[in-house]
Amino acid sequence: MSTPTGRISKVFQACEEASSSTSKAINHRYSCEICGKTCLNNANAKAHMRTHTGEKPYSCEVCGKSFANNFDVNVHMRTHTGEKRFTCEICGKSFAYKSSVKVHMRTHTGEKPFPCETCGIAYPTSSSLKTHMLTHNTEDKVYCEVCGKGFANNSQVKVHMRTHTGEKPFSCTICHSAFSIKQSLESHTVTHTGNKPYSCEVCGKVFPRLSYFKIHTRTHTGEKPYSCEECGKSFSTNGILKIHMRIHTGIKPFSCEVCGMRTTTYSAAKQHLRTHTGEKPYSCEVCGKTFAQKTNAMIHLRRHTKEKPYSCNVCDKTFATNAELKSHMRTHTREKPFSCEVCGSRFSNRSNVKEHMRTHTGEKPYSCDICGKAFASQSNAKVHMMAHTGEVR
Incomplete structure (x- = not known):
């Protein structure tokens, strides 16, 4: 029968052996001579040294690209196989790499x-x-x-x-x-x-x-x-x-x-x-009129639907296009960004400048179908026509 003193002696002996084993494991770790990093085994130490030497002994059998370790070769192969083992949990999109x-x-x-x-x-x-x-x-x-x-x-x-x-x-x-x-x-x-x-x-x-x-x-x-x-x-x-x-x-x-x-x-x-080319690939769903630009077709369609998605935040008046809204906003801001090159008069929109220029050029492109009288603006021509038709403005 073993004595208490004998059992204690065996415990101390076991502890010493365990300590000696751990010490040997630590002593067998490999330290890099260049940067001092420690590796658990010789294989890891060799792989680490390639980060300094640039050596790439493993190559892809498909394209010949070289790698420092075999793991990187296996990961690279997914570019050839199309394998995508990692998936986004939100949208489900798949990827080859984590x-x-x-x-x-x-x-x-x-x-x-x-x-x-x-x-x-x-x-x-x-x-x-x-x-x-x-x-x-x-x-x-x-x-x-x-x-x-x-x-x-x-x-x-x-x-x-x-x-x-x-x-x-x-x-x-x-x-x-x-x-x-x-x-x-x-x-x-x-x-x-x-x-x-x-x-x-x-x-x-x-x-x-x-x-x-x-x-x-x-x-x-x-x-x-x-x-x-x-x-x-x-x-x-x-x-x-x-x-x-x-x-x-x-x-x-x-x-x-x-x-x-x-x-x-x-x-x-x-x-x-x-x-x-004269190509007009966009057509109106209502009347069939064709347009060269998609935006023009959309704006034209609003003439049929009476849709006016752009509204003034000052007076709540609505418009079919954003350009019309911007032009209208100048009636509130009094902004006049367009000027006449001849006399310097300023206007709120470009069409008014064009119409004003006729006072300098004498151009009158709008004529009365009944008496032939010509006018510089379309609005004046319409007012004149009322004199013939008897229409009240």
């Missing part, structure tokens, strides 16, 4: 962890920040040969060139619609899947991405967070601001194939081309 899901989640949360140290604007990814930094440092930019716009690298210039060439290499497998960038195609595919998790509480319209939803809400709030440094005019999106800036810079990157006329936007170039 890190991609983390970055994608920022489109839902609005998180922007990469701020610019110069101006404070924050971005969701480090690559977006790097691109932005070029606006402060122009030395490393790559410039477009057509319009002179600067970019971070040649690949961005290649994508940008599609705005000049009209190339659209990404097409939808369902409806065959084509797009110039992959992101636009991805956004388009939502129209087929119907997955739109963001809903507007005001009008009920739904959106596939938080960024689209945020831009839409500004149509209700009137918020315009992007302002022009030249003239102070504000815009709801940065993209519209960039297009506006071409007014000040004089950049017109799009040219007409027929007459060479240059325009600031691709859509304006397409519309201009119809002045040569």
Whole structure:
């Protein structure tokens, strides 16, 4: 039978053996001679050393790309197999890498962890920040040969060139619609899947991405967070601001194939081309009248429906177009931004200037069908006609 003293002695012996084993394990850890980092085993130490040597002994069997370890090869293979094992819990979009899901989640949360140290604007990814930094440092930019716009690298210039060439290499497998960038195609595919998790509480319209939803809400709030440094005019999106800036810079990157006329936007170039072709692809659902521009067709339709969606916040008068509302607002503000080049007289809208110019030129384009008398304005011609018809004004 063992004595209490003997049992205590065995416990101390076991503790010493455990301590000795732990000490040996610590002594067998490997320390990097370059940076001092410790590794648990020789294999980890070898893998770590490749971060210093740049050695990449593992290669992809498909494309030959090299990697520092076998794990990275296995992850890379997903670019060839199309495997996307990581899914966003909010919108269901799938990704090949777990890190991609983390970055994608920022489109839902609005998180922007990469701020610019110069101006404070924050971005969701480090690559977006790097691109932005070029606006402060122009030395490393790559410039477009057509319009002179600067970019971070040649690949961005290649994508940008599609705005000049009209190339659209990404097409939808369902409806065959084509797009110039992959992101636009991805956004388009939502129209087929119907997955739109963001809903507007005001009008009920739904959106596939938080960024689209945020831009839409500004149509209700009137918020315009992007302002022009030249003239102070504000815009709801940065993209519209960039297009506006071409007014000040004089950049017109799009040219007409027929007459060479240059325009600031691709859509304006397409519309201009119809002045040569005579194409009018937009038609009125009521009377069948055709138009070269979609906006003109929409405005015309309101003449039938009597819809006037733009209202004055001073007198509640409504208008069919925003341009008409702006012109009306000047009756309240007394603003007269248009002036006559001959005498300097000022007017609230451009049409009044055009009519006033006839007092200098003597032009009278409106004539009476009965007596042939001519008038400088259409309103005066109408008043004159009442003298013949007996109509009371």
